[in-house]
Amino acid sequence: MNALIGRTRPDALQRNLLRKMLASQVFKFGEFTLKSGQKSPIYIDLRECFGHSDLLILMSEGLSSMVTESRVEYSGIVGVPYGALPHASVVAGLYLQKPLLIVRKEAKAYGTKKLIEGLYQQGDRVILVEDVVTTGGSILEVVETLKNEGLVATDVFCILDREQGGRERLKEAGVNLYSLFNMETVMAFLASVNAINDQQWAEIVKALNLKYETVSRFEVSKEEEDLNVLPFTNAGRTSLQEREALTTSPLNHKIISFMKKKSSNLCLAIDYTTTEQILQMVEKAGPFVVAIKVHSDIITDFSESFTQQLVQLANNLEFIIFDDRKFADTGNTTKLQLTGPFKIAEWADVVTTHAVQGVDSIVPVFREFINNPAYRLSGVLLIAQLSTKGSLTNIHEYTKKAVQIADENRDIVSGFITQTRISEFSDILNWTPGVNLDAKNDSTGQQWRGVEQAIEIQQNDIVIVGRGVTSSKEPIQQLKRYRQTAWESLTKEENEKIDHN
Known part of the structure; x- marks a missing residue:
């Protein structure tokens, strides 16, 4: 126009x-x-x-x-x-x-x-x-x-x-x-x-x-128009307390309890490639976040000792471990990846998976691990929309299919990776990447928007922040800043209702 x-x-x-x-x-x-x-x-x-x-x-x-x-x-x-x-x-x-x-x-x-x-x-x-x-x-x-x-x-x-x-x-x-x-x-x-x-x-x-x-x-914003991220659903977002009562997912119960206790809806993406760097940042970030996201397959010195230390920090500092593996293969291959050299199912609380492989390659495999107490894995985040420019996940038919899979299998799908709220079910949490308070994009197609747009307008629940914190010379100050801004946006409507009453 x-x-x-x-x-x-x-x-x-x-x-x-x-x-x-x-x-x-x-x-x-x-x-x-x-x-x-x-x-x-x-x-x-x-x-x-x-x-x-x-x-x-x-x-x-x-x-x-x-x-x-x-x-x-x-x-x-x-x-x-x-x-x-x-x-x-x-x-x-x-x-x-x-x-x-x-x-x-x-x-x-x-x-x-x-x-x-x-x-x-x-x-x-x-x-x-x-x-x-x-x-x-x-x-x-x-x-x-x-x-x-x-x-x-x-x-x-x-x-x-x-x-x-x-x-x-x-x-x-x-x-x-x-x-x-x-x-x-x-x-x-x-x-x-x-x-x-x-x-x-x-x-x-x-x-x-x-x-x-x-x-x-x-x-x-122009970025929102480009990403085609207008919400698929417009049912009012319920309070955290109501959602905690609604959810049947043990993982989401745990996450919401962390959110309320820490006054935080922040996930920190740590895309470092060495275990020492990651653990140092985790110790700084743990008190301010509800989740730490890593990419196990980019860590050059990955070891069992590293995952043991990570799990200990998660237990002590009360956050969940999120391995952003983005599974997208047959059910048998996914099994092998979960139990292979990285042994992801043993130490990660939640992982990401695409929807392209279909429900038959997603649901039975992950349910087998999530229902087995021998594994730490407790839930799956289904990738519905990405924040990269030109992403094919922004085709509405793909996103609608992802929503259908999640809505019908809420015992294992605890949330979405999305740019906007897409399901009417309040017990599914919406995790959103592409949030940065100081930048709009980078040279590799990553697009960012502000916290208010991501939470108040697009109705997401948990913001995933990466380089806005990890590239900063003062990461703790940035963590506090992002936590406060994101939490105030999430609880704004709820607080306004309380004040009005």
Whole structure:
């Protein structure tokens, strides 16, 4: 895109919702006639949410948060018929625990003959929940009906403000509009993920008579666009405590306990080639990390004495040992590699494997070792995405297959090597390489991004840092810096929820 780019910074819930909405085909492109009679090249079909329970719940959570943050006083919740009723039901019953009121299009001709169903008294103040606001006409009709029944409604909470004059019309009538999104936010997201191009942007702006002069995007770096690392999933990330309770992996229980105890979600990649260098760095890094990553096959003086010392340090300093072997062969060959000259299964807690060899060459072999108490090996990290430029793992079909293998075998696959969160299962940890606070790339195709982008935007859990620490003249200071920055990013949303409550 060549147009001038404006920058917006949506919060994590907005990002998650929009990504999930895109994946669920909420955004449709073509030629559509809106309820107002207006022609539009985009149709935002929020009724698609009803077919995706996780999206419906997440959307309702967003509406509930908006209501709470508004500090509006109310005694009941009214869903504007009919598209907003499912959202209003979840908001009222699950999140806010207030009476739900339903306004009929016309009074029943039998029974109670009520026009409004639900628990209320004359003079009660209620709030309205709506899905899409275009001109505000439907809302004003409901407000009038409520008024005739002795109820007061001056606040509406909607998912999308189409910016077609509805907000202004409602304001004139004394009604306040709160919205999760407006059209600019939606279009900024769609432009940032290349779901629309400059021409489509211009067509939408013209058709809907919007007032945007430039293409606006979410703040997504060029590196992120190149890597194609937008999350596959947008289910909200649960707290560490909840995830610890969910996981059935002994390895992840151990890792999460280390994370909580050390206030760290840092893995140090030590790509030195001599055992003395590695052990010296491990002694410095151990107190600050939850994992140490090595490449056994690049160590020139590898020995059993080295692995014994490494295991002793891991036990004493409480971190796990991660051998980044990247297995990618037949099951029989993988067995031989695990028990061969390096005896990886005896000293490594976790190893990496590609998904290219398929489930039959991955699952039975690793399960055999992980379930055998004679070996230290406790889990596998499945490589789903890499941080190198042009990596073939960034082909979505490969990543989707890796996710399927992991989701179906969570007893042995404890996590992913990935650039972004890709599985909806909270008990799988996402380990991400390519994090550096001071550099963007090197001469061999390695690409880096910052901690905030890796954790808050791309929803990873554990950051793998290498040369940002190991090449520094002051590695301990850098370890402290990375640990603090990464931990604050991981726990930011959780702490904000605690502060709010």
